[in-house]
Amino acid sequence: MTWVGQRVARKEDLPLVTGTGTYVPDFNLPGTLEVAFVRSPLAHARILNIDTAEALSAEGVVAIYTGPDIRDQVHALVLDQEAAPPGLETAAPEIHPATIEILADAEVRHVGQAVAAVVADSRYHAEDAAELVRIDYDELRAALDPEQARLPGAPIVFDNVPNNVQARYRIRVGDADAALDGAEHRLAMKIRSQRVMAAPMETRGVLASTVGEETTVWSSTQIPWAVRNSIAGAIGVPQRQIRVQIPHMGGGFGQKVNVYPEEVLVTYISRVLHRPVRWVEDRVENMIASGHARDQLHNVEAAFDSEGHITAIRDRFVLDSGVACPYPLSSAYNVASHFRSMYRIANFSIDAECVLTHKMFNLPYRGAGRPEAAFVMDRVINAVAQELSLDPAEVIMRNLIADEEQPYRMGMPYRDGHEVVYDASGFPAAFERLLELIGYAEHRRTQAQLRAQGVHRGIGLGTYVEGTGVGPFESGQVHVDAQGHVVVYSGCAPHGQGLDTTMSQVVADAFGITPEEVVFRAGDTALLPYGVGTFASRSVVTAGAAIIESSNRLLKRIKAIAGEMLEMAPEDLEVGAGRVRVRGVPSRGVSFKEVYRAASPGPGARLPEGMDPGTSESFYWVPPTVTWGFGVVGAVVDVDPETGVVDVRKVVMLHDCGRVINPLIVEGQIEGGLVQGIGATLYEHVIYDESGQPRATTFLDYLLPTSAEVPEIVQEHLEGTPSERNPLGVKGVGESGPISPPAAIANAIIDALSPLKIQLNELPLSPATVVAAIERAGAEGPLHPTGVKIGFPASNQSGGFLR
Amino acid sequence: MKPAPFEYHAPTDLGEAVRLLAALGEHGRLLAGGQSLMPMLNLRLARPEAIVDLNRITALAYHRLDDETLVIGALCRQREIERDQEVLARCAAIADAIPLIGHIGIRNRGTVVGSLAHADPSAEWPVLAVLLDATLEVEGVAGRRSIAAQDFFKGLFATDLRPGELVVEARFPLPPAGAGSAFIEVARRHGDFALGAAAAVVELAADGSVTAARLALGGFDSVPVRATPDPAAAAADVHPVDDVHAPAGYRRKLAETLARRALHLAEQRARKAGR
Incomplete structure (x- = not known):
């Protein structure tokens, strides 16, 4: 029985689906104090005075902290984790570290920034007292439009960031300028991916408990090691005094891939008061004070010939950082390295700037730059087809990289400094299969007839590539314990991905046991000296490699010890059913438990000459570079041209993620990702008004897709290209789903209304946006060669009533 | 996201509820299903001094x-x-x-x-x-x-x-037997408050001619509106404003579209009922 490749049911789900999980709010430590924050109501203001006297005397209040109170004890977070690595020099990156204050000291820089922390015996009392903290502000002009914020005279967000340009880079491949100058055809488009947020089901939360000089911090985070290091640095204590552990988590999607001020402050307060202290973020806080994402405005130009071959792309884009873009390489550089997708485009030029504004900071969110890039690229492809009156599928096909061109070199570095070289192939075959699965030819035959019946149906297409399994490293450690169980530790930080099950399948195969018999522990800085976390479609690739390599080392070790015990050569031994057995004589062997005893230090040890005691091995996997997955997505939509309502009927996705360890989990990842992509395409929008006030602060106005908005989803895994860049042959899949829906759905709406040449270049595609696009196109006259203006046959005839 | 402190009353008969409400005046709020009041309490957008819970009546x-x-x-x-x-x-x-x-x-x-x-x-x-x-x-x-x-x-x-x-x-x-009625709306997602809604009742004579028609529109004004049962005229009866989900111009056009569709559907149903 081989477990890898099986649809093994997730072993970690029982507590999660029976209400017996342990999330941050579920801990019940005696004497726990609760924190409520007083947050800035203004986008940009000087703090003139903070009066906490009345609040301090309110019922249940234990302490209140303000910026000046902690000025000398707690340092601001200076996040510079994405300094440019060697190999990225050609991109000429300039990156200023992101500064994030723990509590605003003298100035507030976005609505929602924490100004004071009220500590009380209950959250109710803390919130009551928070209302009594009086703060006088002197409101200042705010920088809100990133294109304006980078110009001289704009309000400056941080003095150390000139012109608010926190990060920039440029990439030149070939000569896009010359290709555009000499082009047969060219087009220019302005394309925007709006500001959205990850909106995990569980908001953030942190609980800190101090015993003696050691503090245990339970935080809902994707990066426990970085949280530990940052807390220790900010409050000036040795890292060994801080242990960060993740309890059960309700998702992260990148929003929890940052170290936040609340994690530092709650830890600090626990150490000052010597009490357990907890803060659980509420939903409004999550919407204004947890990382937002995307928010890019692209100005793109393309050169192409009359057959639709794209010869050059020139793009300039601005990313609205808010008060910080802590991961400019992930959020912005990923755009460049994924921009050209599966296409052969020889000349490529891109200039990017991350510009500070007085809004919440901008973090990578599931897809991290890839959905934004794919939306631009596949809107361009579609516009080329529209311009030349060619079928978009035909134009995609003509630009796809052929198998004989693989491994294709993109002529630029990845964000890890290594050259982008695809380790995948089969692009044309995958695309043809998509057209077949979605019924593209049939659609082309029946579209006009449907339209005559009043059904405006369209199919839109998109493609993507995805560099996965980014470094710097991940850790794995595998033990056989005293009971003979196989116990796995890893530096990843699973929070819904099913990594317990996936990793257990891998280890079960290595040791000849079942996944249920594997004990998997992760997300705890006390387990291992080094670790990173779970984000960027990386854990199965990097933690998987570390775990299989440490498993192989441990197998070698326990076979050597068993060989000593059985007086056999290790090569003649095999493992199975929790035993090391003689090959061909399964009755002869020793149990893992007996091996553990033989490996224990002391007089009873029976170890090969020169071997140290123990049944534990570690491995740190440092990937050579990322491994490339890819995929193709098609959407079928019906559009009501009068109301602009879009009904997504079906989404079809084919993808390559290398070797699949658990199809059930991969399918779930794809499905959830597609739904988040649908959300970003049609519904979700973090809106700030002209004074910097967030306008969507509850789920009444920030619209997530619900089960009622989920269409039929068809997915197929492409067999063919297991990765050669890691021992399991896997590629990441966590972020694949949301990359292509924006382009595919926008292109589908355009196809549905194809007698008009409409443009949909700004997300989300709300009904009002669609109607406005129709009106714009309609005002330019009937553009279709037949001269047919779009009609509303069914709905314009109001029956007898209007007679 | 915890409500501000409030007194809680749970009367068991209507008379008691009425007396409580009278005593509380503007400071009391009624709680029935709680689908709007509870979020407003938790957001501290509603801060009544007292809640009178009707659920025991x-x-x-x-x-x-x-x-x-x-x-x-x-x-x-x-x-x-x-x-x-x-x-x-x-x-x-x-x-x-x-x-x-x-x-x-x-x-x-x-x-x-x-x-x-x-x-x-x-x-x-x-x-x-x-x-x-x-x-x-x-x-x-x-x-x-x-x-x-x-x-x-x-x-x-x-x-x-x-x-x-x-x-x-x-x-x-309820509409008389033989009348047709309809309610349609456009919302961003299923179950959301509508960008706009239209409801109509159409009554026909034995010869099939329309004898009476009623139209109501919701979501376009600060109150639901009883509008002229004619799409173009109805659109002129409403005064939509911009919000994060749609601009006023879209909503005005939507009023006309929904009015037409609701009247049409109500009429079709009346004809079907009359057959």
């Missing part, structure tokens, strides 16, 4: 058909109406509207009368009340009075209720 948990009138008590959940096949068969507009109200969990708790008293102009029940010429039976210490739906809604979340009064019953006269 089980005598108000009823609905019935009195001849041509659907009578709904103050504690009747929306789901109760949704599951009454006779009511749904008698009025297609009601049958159309209920599934559009939030989701089943919301309709399990939310009350019809609570939705009316909350007076959200995008909500479905206020539009139905205006369409069907419903009356609201109101009780206070000064006694009982009836208010026509069109006089009840005074503005965004504002009604004709005086301090100390509560709606004890809503009475919806």
Whole structure:
């Protein structure tokens, strides 16, 4: 029985689906104090005075902290984790570290920034007292439009960031300028991916408990090691005094891939008061004070010939950082390295700037730059087809990289400094299969007839590539314990991905046991000296490699010890059913438990000459570079041209993620990702008004897709290209789903209304946006060669009533 | 996200509730299904000094058909109406509207009368009340009075209720047999408050000519509007404003489209019923 490749049911789900999980709010430590924050109501203001006297005397209040109170004890977070690595020099990156204050000291820089922390015996009392903290502000002009914020005279967000340009880079491949100058055809488009947020089901939360000089911090985070290091640095204590552990988590999607001020402050307060202290973020806080994402405005130009071959792309884009873009390489550089997708485009030029504004900071969110890039690229492809009156599928096909061109070199570095070289192939075959699965030819035959019946149906297409399994490293450690169980530790930080099950399948195969018999522990800085976390479609690739390599080392070790015990050569031994057995004589062997005893230090040890005691091995996997997955997505939509309502009927996705360890989990990842992509395409929008006030602060106005908005989803895994860049042959899949829906759905709406040449270049595609696009196109006259203006046959005839 | 402190009262009969409300005046708020009040309390957007919880006054948990009138008590959940096949068969507009109200969990708790008293102009029940010429039976210490739906809604979340009064019953006269009715809306997602809603009743003579038509529009003004039953004229009757979900211009066009479709569908249903 081989477990890898099986649809093994997730072993970690029982507590999660029976209400017996342990999330941050579920801990019940005696004497726990609760924190409520007083947050800035203004986008940009000087703090003139903070009066906490009345609040301090309110019922249940234990302490209140303000910026000046902690000025000398707690340092601001200076996040510079994405300094440019060697190999990225050609991109000429300039990156200023992101500064994030723990509590605003003298100035507030976005609505929602924490100004004071009220500590009380209950959250109710803390919130009551928070209302009594009086703060006088002197409101200042705010920088809100990133294109304006980078110009001289704009309000400056941080003095150390000139012109608010926190990060920039440029990439030149070939000569896009010359290709555009000499082009047969060219087009220019302005394309925007709006500001959205990850909106995990569980908001953030942190609980800190101090015993003696050691503090245990339970935080809902994707990066426990970085949280530990940052807390220790900010409050000036040795890292060994801080242990960060993740309890059960309700998702992260990148929003929890940052170290936040609340994690530092709650830890600090626990150490000052010597009490357990907890803060659980509420939903409004999550919407204004947890990382937002995307928010890019692209100005793109393309050169192409009359057959639709794209010869050059020139793009300039601005990313609205808010008060910080802590991961400019992930959020912005990923755009460049994924921009050209599966296409052969020889000349490529891109200039990017991350510009500070007085809004919440901008973090990578599931897809991290890839959905934004794919939306631009596949809107361009579609516009080329529209311009030349060619079928978009035909134009995609003509630009796809052929198998004989693989491994294709993109002529630029990845964000890890290594050259982008695809380790995948089969692009044309995958695309043809998509057209077949979605019924593209049939659609082309029946579209006009449907339209005559009043059904405006369209199919839109998109493609993507995805560099996965980014470094710097991940850790794995595998033990056989005293009971003979196989116990796995890893530096990843699973929070819904099913990594317990996936990793257990891998280890079960290595040791000849079942996944249920594997004990998997992760997300705890006390387990291992080094670790990173779970984000960027990386854990199965990097933690998987570390775990299989440490498993192989441990197998070698326990076979050597068993060989000593059985007086056999290790090569003649095999493992199975929790035993090391003689090959061909399964009755002869020793149990893992007996091996553990033989490996224990002391007089009873029976170890090969020169071997140290123990049944534990570690491995740190440092990937050579990322491994490339890819995929193709098609959407079928019906559009009501009068109301602009879009009904997504079906989404079809084919993808390559290398070797699949658990199809059930991969399918779930794809499905959830597609739904988040649908959300970003049609519904979700973090809106700030002209004074910097967030306008969507509850789920009444920030619209997530619900089960009622989920269409039929068809997915197929492409067999063919297991990765050669890691021992399991896997590629990441966590972020694949949301990359292509924006382009595919926008292109589908355009196809549905194809007698008009409409443009949909700004997300989300709300009904009002669609109607406005129709009106714009309609005002330019009937553009279709037949001269047919779009009609509303069914709905314009109001029956007898209007007679 | 915890409510500010409040007193909590849970009367077990209507008289006690009325006396409590009178004593509390503007400082008291009624709690029925809680689908709007609870989020507002938790967001501290509503900060009443006292809550009067109606949930123990089980005598108000009823609905019935009195001849041509659907009578709904103050504690009747929306789901109760949704599951009454006779009511749904008698009025297609009601049958159309209920599934559009939030989701089943919301309709399990939310009350019809609570939705009316909350007076959200995008909500479905206020539009139905205006369409069907419903009356609201109101009780206070000064006694009982009836208010026509069109006089009840005074503005965004504002009604004709005086301090100390509560709606004890809503009475919806159903369209006559043979009439057709319809309720349609456009919302960003299923179950959201509508960008706009239109509801219509059309009655036909034996020769098929239209003898009467009614149209109500919701979500376009601060109150649900009884509009001229003609799409173009109806669009001129409403005064939409911009919000994060759609600009006013879109909504004005939507009013015309939905008015036309609701009237058309109601008429089609009337013709079908007449055959």
